[in-house]
Amino acid sequence: MRLNKLLPGLLFILLIYSCGAPKVLTNAKTEAETYETAGNYAAALAQWKSFVETTPLEQIAGADFAKAAKLAFKAGDSEAAKSWFDQARYKNFADAEMYQTLSEIYRSEGNLSKELSALESYSEKFGSENATVNERLFQMYAEISSWEKANEFWEKMNATAKQTENNLGTYLEVNKKLENNATCDSVATALLNLNPDQPEAIDWLAKKYYRAGQKRYEVEIEKYEQNKTRKQYAALLKELDLVTADFKKALPYLEKLWAQKPGKEYAGYFVNIYARFGDEEKVDFYQKYLSQ
Known part of the structure; x- marks a missing residue:
């Protein structure tokens, strides 16, 4: 009999608890959103x-x-x-x-x-429309030397991101590794339009013209050594004019690099160029840096 009298009260307490607990938990979430x-x-x-902490995980x-x-x-x-x-x-x-x-x-x-x-x-999962994500992935793939992936995400970047000095500098490095020389030429030029003292762009163009002249010189000298005729000598002189033109294109870039970083790294280029020009005084000046 006593148990029968207690049951309604117990059921009432359980009902209050079962209804009240979720409300308290819901209030915590609602208050969190309000504060936010x-x-x-x-x-x-x-x-x-x-x-x-107070809500069962499954809920x-x-x-x-x-x-x-x-x-x-x-x-x-x-x-x-x-x-x-x-x-x-x-x-x-x-x-x-x-x-x-x-x-x-x-x-x-x-x-x-x-x-x-x-x-x-x-x-x-969500596609490639997010400019921030695309730009960061481009930089990260370059950082871990995943050059093809970096190049892929360059194509996904928007025009604004492609015009920053930092991204263009990275893109130049990517294309160096991929040996896309024509792209490197255009990227280096774009970089110098943004910053005339950008060292990687200057370095690329300096070496581009220097190597062109040096390669032409070596090829034509070898041709002449194998066929020492008047005709071949005349052809050599003509090609040497083009060698000189390439070296003269390289010099302004090399001089900028020297102003930024004088020393052994670029001294050899000057030595070879001025040796071709017959300028012994300048050859001697730069030669001393090669032994440092």
Whole structure:
């Protein structure tokens, strides 16, 4: 009899508990979102932590874990952000912002491989319309010497990104490695239009004209050595004029490089050029740097 009297009261308490608990948990999430909207990320993070800690795991949606993780990143708690993003992925949730935020976290930590993985996942799942992602992947592939992939993502970059000195400098390096000489010529010229003192562009054009002259000289000398006739000698003199023209094109670039970095690296070019010109004084001047 006593038990029968107690049952209604117990059922009432259970009913209150079963209805009240989710409301409390829901309030924590709602308050977190309210604080976030107000820009109070620290308070929002505290509410998200309360929500996660007091809600059974199976009742938290992947989208909620992702939302909490994004807020944690804004609040400066990268560890909570990574943990909650892992939970979101475990629950088969993914959106573009999640992968981009993860990439930013790993970049701030200097974790190149995980940053690259996050950005590749973004690109594979959500396409190539994000200019920031495309530009970063271009730079990262160049950084790890994946030249073909870097070249691929250059094509996906927008026109604005392709006009920055940093990206053009990287693109010049990519095409050097891929031996796309004609592209290197145009990129070097574009770089010098942005910055007349850009060293990699100057170096490329200096060596382009120097090598052209040197190769022409070696080929024509060999031809003459094999056939020492008046006709061949006349042809040699004509070609030597072109050699001189190439060396004269190289000189202004080499002089800029020398002004930036005098020393052994470029001295040999000057020695060879001025030896061809018969300028012994300048040959002697640059020769001394070769022994340093």
